[in-house]
Amino acid sequence: MEMARDSRKFFWAYTGLILAFVYLPLVVIIFLSFNNTASIGLPFIGFSLQWYYQPSILANGLGGFLADTGAILALQNSVTVGLMVAVMSTFITVASALSLRRRFRGRTFFFYLILSAFLVPGAIYGLGSLFLFQALNIPYSVYSIVPVQLVYALPFGLILLLPRFDRELENVEDAARVLGANPLEVFRRITLPLIFYQVIGVFMFSFVISWGELTRSAFVATGVGTLPVYLYTRIQTLAPTPEFYAIGTVVTSVAIALVIAAGLLLSRNQRRLF
């Protein structure tokens, strides 16, 4: 009994350590977003909110987040693209899951096909998409990012949703069928409500993936692009300021709020999450 107690402590301590390490950047950016200096490093000079809202007062035109039109535009783009990706991803994932849950010829092939989007590294995929748009003369816009991110989000959604279709669900659907419901009714009245929380999970997960996606989007973005793209392009031309930290803090806060909301929703269906 004692041995078990000790080992538990060890595991918890270890987890805490790694957790602290993983949180380090987050703590740093929140902390330093209030730094009263243009440098992104230490030391901490003084408390200031300038990086959040103040319009540019510096010679090189750098200023706070809310005054940075480019950043605001990028934020809007991120939200738009994110929502589009989330909605489309949810639909396609649900449709695909409904199909892939049954056995049919080529099922494994399609399953691995969707998963292979997972296997393609960002840069390789981005490059190919670049060519594709070029060759088809598709004009670049913010929306050209959507299919690129969509393809990447799909396997995640599928992995999240597919395990939910277990024997128990099949039994309940069969019961409905026996009682006279046609396939559409079965889906609407039985399947959908039961997989609802997973579907929400897919929606939120897709949004979060889109929100943070950089490597693929960087290849096909133009102009301002989404927030991660904007920040990345900016850092190559201008020196970074704590405004980045401010943006990061705001962005992460939004994402945290979403994840907590998702968590509360999903925890109402505990057993089925895994």
Next chain:
Amino acid sequence: MAIGRKLSNYLLLSPAIVLLGIFLIIPLLFDIALSFWTPSLTGYQQIFTLENYQNLGLPAYTQAIETTFTLSFETVVVTLILAYPIAYTLAYKIRSPRKQTLILFTLVIPFLMDYTTRTISWYPILGLNGIINALLMDLGLTSSPVNLLFNQTAVIVVWFQAYVLFMMTPIFLALSKINPSLVDAARSLGASSWTAFRKVTLPLSAPGMVVGTIYVLVSTVSDFPTVRLFGRGIQTVGLAIAQQADGLNWPFAAALAVLVIAVILGAFYIIIRYVDVQQLF
């Protein structure tokens, strides 16, 4: 009736197929085709050539390839070893599923940070004026600040923080699926706790480790922003692709890309033969 079923199956799958066909298969095919074409001022000319692949043999690029895969491999190993105990703790040392989910979400939150911001946040930590250096000097371990940035280790550290969640989660899922009686059975047959772990739990968690490894591998192999920001002087394939794409030498970038895909696919097929990944789902 059976025909209707089949049809509806394919119908449901069609959006995914269309999407993937256009936006996954074709770009990949493009990559392959492009790698055999000639670079030009407008990007490429559709003239068949093998010079791109020949250029891959140049010392600069073989070096880059070697660096890339070394870095990725080291990151995978570090992440695997460090993430496993966390997955284990989550799966076996926590009783309520509620707590499990809670901790899982706690782990997710740092990953919601924006990529660039998160990467540059390591400057104040690893930099000359940074936290680590301050700590080292306070403890008297060094007298002048050590340059912790701009080397391979820094890249691995940053990558580890970025990807540890994606290694931990599949391992956790795999561990959760193992029949708890199995460890008891092993112990009852004479195995110590450690032996039982080694012979039963570890092998059965292999699918999870595979998924995590593949994810980290794929992510790090083509990850260029971090390398650009932290590895001044380090050249990786991902970075090279980005650079070549910027410089409009697309065919060469494509050749690099094809190389990477070939290696990853190769690794994937080898691993699949030994581990049954499907059971994870």
Next chain:
Amino acid sequence: MGPSGSGKTTLLKCIAGLLTPEAGKIVLDGVDITDVPPHKRNTSLIFQDYALFPHMTVEENVEFGLKLKKMDKDTIKSEVKHTLGVIGLAGFEDRMPRELSGGEKQRVAVARSLVLKPKLLLYDEPLANLDYRLQRKMEEELKSIHEEFGLTSVYITHNQEQALSLGDRLMVINKGMIEQVGNTDEIYLGPANVFTARFLGEINILNGKVAGKEGEFVRVVTEEGSFLGRGHGTFETNAQVFYCVRPEKLRVGATPPKENSTSAKVVTTIYRGTEAEVILAFNHETRVKYIAYDVTPGTFKEHEALNIHWRPEDAVVLSEVSKVKDIDIDKLIYGS
């Protein structure tokens, strides 16, 4: 043996060393093993869901414990082969658990433990997941293996038929309390309390009061009449007791004897092939079960009047309901 949640599995796991008791000792063959870790005890546990290692072949499963003992390869191989042969799975070495049927998996689980020649073999309801026919067959096989190898086994079940057929000694537990422990047939014929009587086979129970002792028997006055029965210990006159008779001990007779007889009417009959289960109603409407053997259907007609009698030594007088306090007596006696 005991109902669900009585603590059977917990007890077994304590004996195996997988759980540590908060108090008390576990002594095996004179040695106190309470603090000995499971892999050092000479016990082996067979699980209800078999717990075969899915990533190992049958051979690898069975040799698992032997390999840990660092025996040499050839000895291991021959031991495994021998045990698989004994258990009826010769040639199964290279199969994987997922390819096996329930009965085959069960046997591999047994072989895996058997090959280690443990001092104590622990079974956690191993046959619960098999169908009836297979259960019967496996019971016989387990019994013969047990005898052939001279083993000592602790077997958990909630199936009373299995308990009666397999066990030499029996312990009935209920909510963590020992209701009764002793030789199996003694417990069946002489249950210590109502719980044990009810749990171990069918039994008819009448409420009554003690009238007095008559020789070796006790006279009990019930609603249906005054009857004689066996009773252990002292019984005060007018004490509340339970008068119990097993269904197979009832007799139908044309001329009723002097003691322990009453008239009854047939309510319904359930014909079960080898036996007929007849529900009777005594004079005051008490429902009683009677089991008759080797009868043809239609022997007992509804509403038919019968004379029922039984021997005094076949009836048991019990004063205790259960060792567990606050037990629901009505639920226990009349079933849920």
